[in-house]
Amino acid sequence: MQAETLEITYREAVREAIRDAIRRDERVFLMGEDVGRYGGCYAVSKGLLAEFGPDRIRDTPLSESGFTGAGIGAAMAGMRPIVELMTVNFSLLALDQILNNAATVRHMSGNQFGVPLVIRMATGAGRQLAAQHSHSLEGWYAHIPGIKVLAPATLEDARGMLWTALQDPDPVLIFENVMLYNMAGKLAADASAVDIDKAAVRRTGRDISLITYGGSLWKTLEAATALAGENIEAEVIDLRSLRPLDDATIMASVTKTRRAVIVDEGWRSGSLAAEIAMRIVEQAFWSLDAPIGRVCSEEAPVPYARHLEQAAIPQAAKIVVAAKATLGRA
């Protein structure tokens, strides 16, 4: 039995998730810069102001720290806010609120208060927005205890993660890669909430585990297809949740393939890729057949020029090279 499917973009899937949440729960509202009249800088919330009105779709001043703090207060007072930050670069203005308040209030209040807040933001390079709008800092957020960090890479996850995140009693950050908004595909018409604590095996293989998330998932799948042409069967793992990490799925795969390459659009030093590699070493060392490989972004501000921007971030060809090196094949 196949349910009815819709042709839909990632952007529309996120919008559907917001609409669904606002309809289902009167405590839910969206707040952020240009989310109302302008329809969102990536047009995610286009049309929602007209549909739901200014109480549910709230434009804010250009003050990330201020409105994120307002979202935290609203959540503590019983609302279920969705705060949109334009990009992860701008989210640094709200980092104090996220780290010092959202992530710590439950601890600091002796469990008297929680912050059931969802913060969505765009991340990643590829749109020639230069070094102040293009970075991938989700790995920094994955460092922080007290919050959850999600990276929906598929239409199902774009559509389904938000509702589950809103049910969480603690803050959840959702990172949407800017290169995915225009991605179109089929989605079940009755698509709804999905889990937010398990990694997904997007392709099975026996020779190497390629571990990735977000926008890099599709490049990694492309690399896996290329590798298959050389008789290398790569398993592709979509982390989905960057905090907590689903160690069990990672270790099951690496134990099977005995090799791993981690693809992470963050910078290499101190990266999420480094954390995953270390966990593999801690938990699956005796199953390894090769040093763990990494494909990360070059350690430079993301350049504006298109060819340099593309050269700075993970690409399928780099993943293929790294995977083959791990297999001892040039």
Place this chain on the structure above:
Amino acid sequence: MPSLGPDMEAGTLVEWLVKPGDRVKRGDVVAVVDTQKGAIEVEIYQPGQIEKILVDLDTKVPVGTPLAELREEGERLPAAAAAPKPPTTPAVAPTAPPAGPAPVRMQAPAVAAAPMTAAGGRASPAARRLAEAQGVDLSTIAGSGPGGAIIYADVEQRIGKTVAVAGKRPAPSLNLAAMRTAIAVAMARSKREIPHYYLEHQVDVTACEQWLTQKNATRPPDNRLLIGALAVKAVALAARRFPAFNGFYRDNKFEPAPAVHVGIAITIRGGGLAAPALHDADQLPLDELMGRMRDLVQRMRAGRIRSSELSDPTITTSSLGERGVEALYGIIYPPQVAIVGFGKVMARPWVVDGAIGPRSIVTTTLSGDHRVTDGHAGALFLAEIGKLLQEPDKL
């Protein structure tokens, strides 16, 4: 401090035979070092002038420590003014190198090496775990992983276990490149670690040939016995009587093997070579031994050898008689301790019972591991093989 034996880690300088300013030439004894094996004279390999003594008398230093500085002929003394000044006032004597050609550090090449395994000891954790669980000696495996590292699949291949993974694997076949690497690893290790001694003995095999002619007269070609089978059986029986040639040298000691599994060196078209085991060769009647040899050769060349056959040999035989050479001196396959070689059977004038007559003579050789046996024992062992071949009906 030169390494004067594989187990030497340090030595004590007990006598200097040169002093700064002395001219030395290659081969001069410059110092005396006391080791666990007694006092040993240290030679110098380069001519020049002793610049500076670095180690005082009665000082014990690790292998590899420079003992003195040597100035090569033609090198000028450094001009003091040219010496770079340390950035701050040194509290201790400056160690900055002098300008101009640096003195050659006198340092004998370290002979002692770490335990030899493929690619300098590289094996993946997965391979190590599997090898340990299965009792496989990693040093006998060639690696196919990154940088030549031994990986899980290499150990698995040695064990002969098929991969229980769904999906297509290429059909098993001989990988000649990997085999060549394995040969390189094993042979280099052998020549590095095993002090070989070589003995040679002319054996009259006329009796064998006559006996075989008679035996084979009524047999179809497929069932005929070949002299190679007699040779293997003779080696196996001799190895049973001389257990010091049958077993393994591991962890600095010899372990005699409880059974005699003779490795048969088999060449493979395209450049391969392997020596799988003929199990319990000393117990096999000749016909069965011959049949198993044929089977082994066929399967080896088809790449269908069992892993136990590759890892079990306790002694190896090699014959190049078919290739027309008179003698071969084999390299011992570690951790075995002996290899017996057979050359071509040659018709020779030979003195038998005081008269010269034509006889069939084969040159047999023994390469022995001097850590385990000496030439005397080797001679007895080789002579025993010759004796056994005089009475083929008793083999």
